[in-house]
Amino acid sequence: MTSYKHLFARALAAAPDRLHMAAHSHHLWPDASWLGQQAAWEDAARLADRKWDRVMGDIWPAAQKHVADELRLPDPSSVVFAGNTHDLLVRVASAMPRRPLRILTSDGEFHSFRRQVARWEEAGVVEVTRVAVENPSTVRAELVEALSVSSEEESAAFRQAQCERSFETRFLAAARTGDHDLIFVSQMMFGTGTPFAALEALADLARPDGPWVVIDGYHGFMAVETDLSAVSDRVFYTAGGYKYAMAGEGCAFLHCPPGFGPRPQITGWYAEFDDLSLPPGMVGYAPDAMRFMGATFDPSGLYRFVAVRDMLAREELTTAVTSTHVDDLRTRLVAGLADTPLARAKHVNAATHPVARFIALRSPDAATWQAQLAVENVTVDVRGDVLRIGLGLYHDARDIDRFVEIASNLKA
DSSP, X not given: OOOOGGGGHHHHHHSTTOXXXXXXXXXXXOHHHHHHHHHHHHHHHHHGGGHHHHIIIIIHHHHHHHHHHHHTOSOGGGEEEESSHHHHHHHHHHTOOOSSEEEEEETTOOHHHHHHHHHHHHHTSEEEEEEOSSOHHHHHHHHHHHHHOOSHHHHHHHHHHHHHTSHHHHHHHHHTTSOOSEEEEESBOTTTOOBOOOHHHHHTTOOTTSOEEEEEOTTTTTTSOOOOTTTTXXXXXXXXXXXXXXXXXXXXXXXXXXXXXXXXXXXXXXXXXXXXXXXXXXXXXXXXXXXXXXXXXXXXXXXXHHXXXXXXXXXXXXXXXXXXXXXXXXXXXXXXXXXXXXXGSEETTTTOSSOOSEEEEEOTTHHHHHHHHHHTTEEOEEETTEEEEEOOTTOOHHHHHHHHHXXXXXXX
């Protein structure tokens, strides 16, 4: 099995005894990111005030092109960057005129969106409909099937009923009511690693005057192959460099469909645009994604992102190639766990497609297992009762075998 550890020599050498199995959470940085960070500092020292010509003239458009290439976007100028996705989501919400803003989302979204929406709900500026990612009736129906379904025809009917109760089906049914202004859902659920497979159906509902569709792609970007070419004119898509893009914090991005949200209320001076047709004193906006810009920012994350993407291109490490590497590791890991206490857990995302870069194991012992692994200098994480074990480019077969050996000694 191929190893790519040489691309991560600095990060691995910094903690040589650590077994970091949380690439889905904080992905280790490749050596290329160090070169990008150095370049950011050196440009600032060398160019001083003129560094922004370099940032906005070279680094920014290079980063836009990398995002557009990865997502198959027809126009790189539809991409805007910020320090984090929260900043971008607040600007998107501010561009919608209706108050209270009617939001449709799931109960499985990441903390920043979940918390912000809950606070807006408290303040009375939004009304929220939340669709459960996991349908409790499915569990009950599985038990009924096991006890009572005897014929092939009945089994087929049951599977059809299960399909009709899927998260995508329930979410689309809510979206099609027309009762919402903003529809927000993750491409891959961060807690369970399950995908949302109905993006095109959601895109068909989107209109510039509402509803708007926002896809949180943080667990999808550079983790699964993503082609937005057919829906890029109708959906927003946001993600960043902290996870599978391997570039760290500070380089979140938003793809903005043309004509959606021309005048965000939350706006910084970088979004300014001199339009001579505007009445005197009216605030102008850029016509492309720059309309969602904020103010002065730290560009070092963009330097790291461009450096990492350039390195991946030189190494011919596409998302597809990396996914194949991770898939092989996942197969080895799942097979090895069969003889450990972790085999008692339910593998939540075992049959999902596309596949997340982590396996999700549900058990009441999840937090206990995480704590025991931490004692052995093994990094994993827990979301509720789900233990998440993440895999990345910096892992190889030796890491999997070491993890299985340690996991075999876990106690409930």
